[in-house]
Amino acid sequence: MSLTQDDVKRIARLARIETSDAEALATQAQLNSIFGLIATMQAVDTRGIAPMAHAQEVYQRLREDAVTETDRHAAFQAVAPAVENGLYLVPKVIE
């Protein structure tokens, strides 16, 4: 599989990354070389092997349901660009 310029532009838009045409061309080449690596791996016969969600055969450790965090919003909001009445302010977004 190889990506077209349109694919690259679309992925960039989904990831909210602004790309010039020159950057998109360079990125297309880089991404396609990664797809080359994947193609090599996909040549391996994996019939009869269950797909894995993780590289290791270990499982998630669970936390007891207890409140352990305290209110630290003052410290967090000290580095926020805009805050009012305890709320983070962002440019207006309405779908």
Next chain:
Amino acid sequence: MKWETVIGLEVHTQLATKSKIFSGSSTAFGAAPNTQASAVDIALPGVLPVLNKGAVECAIKFGLAIGATLNRVNVFDRKNYFYPDLPKGYQISQLAKPIVEGGALRIQVGDSEKVVHLTRAHLEEDAGKSLHEDFHGMTGIDLNRAGTPLLEIVSEPEMRSSAEAVAYARALHTLVTWIGICDGNMQEGSFRVDANVSVRPAGQKEFGTRREIKNLNSFRFLQQAIDYEVRWQIETLEDGGRIEQATVLFDPDRGETRMMRSKEEAHDYRYFPDPDLLPVRLDEPWIEAVRAALPELPEAMRARFISDYSATPEQASIATSSLAFAKYFESAALHAADVDSELVGKIVNRMFSPEEKELAAGFIARDVARARIKLTCNWLTGELLAWLNKAETAIENCPIPSRSLAQLAIRIEDGTLSGKLAKQVFEGLWEGAGEVDAIIEARGLKQMSDSGELEKIVDEVLAANPKSVEEFRAGKDKAFNALVGQVMKASRGKANPAQVNDLLKTKLQ
């Protein structure tokens, strides 16, 4: 053309855990903005999610309650999209390997029953809240809700009317609150419904194009939104138009659905397994321990109320509309069924020869108990429910203890109270005026059982109404009813109507 409606529901239930799904922040509702949002919840760099065992256990409970498959190994994925109330830029959810798959829920629509199958239920985190007003053109973000555990429950597209969709949503609401995994508070957003709605010509096999109505937070809105949407889709098709797949919002003020985004703008979420979380394993001892701790489920209890207490299907549905209501019903029924041996002895002594007494006692106790339970059931699902609704209160806050309602049934069954008098006693109970017998005594509500006293009243009424007596003898039945009315009035409602009838008939012959 005749059209068929097809509805599938996706319900987001907020799980009743103390802490969030991937952090130790509190999930309590109503805190000051961002005071319950930790470094994990606001997605500071370098933080890692740690899964809450309580949230997983809620999902196990649900899976067991609906007879679903619990995926012994299930996996969390990232669902990628940008929105300011989702600080990581992705939501942690489950796509390919959800924790719960399959299962079914029995619903009741009018007199008919139907089984609705579930597709899946998966764990995920909630987003924060965006406040678009009053910030001089900016949007305010509160991340207290970010990371609150949700179980998203997806049904098969098996519902065929808004009534069925509402019945399913109600049954699901009853179940999740019954097993204690969700507080069910719809105003606070603990139970949010999305409805996928399409129509197709009756008899057609393929589904029509669906539109998804988002975020319905009451059963009434669910019904209104679906009814509007179905009408709109049918009109559009009959006018020669086409339905485009879309997401719509319901505006309760205008009673309309309106487009939020079309399919072209639909998100490409680029799901992939979250590398920060390992697959989750459910081991058998854990599942069995959860199963053992589950309460008797509404469906089983409903069947039992019908068989044990002779409740009608409708009464049994009301009695199992919540766990609290079911407990109240069962407690009242058991109090009513507690027939003391002294009473049985009295009846037996009156009616049976010595050798039959022992045999008869069992039957009589059972008969009396059955009659009382029936009365309890009628009063619970009739008068009590009506008063609770009128007062807009839940059974948990009912001012009448279950024992008192049973006592009221006992006093109706033994003839102390007529239905009319019982209503007055009920009012007294609701006002907190004391026990049933005390209210009867204090307000003089005892039905007249002394036949001598009644006979005196009947004689007086007959003497005072020679015209009615004459008319009755001339064949006018209406006159008889007038006489009964006069006697009831003279007894101030305390005479037993059946007894009055009998006595009048004898006297007038």
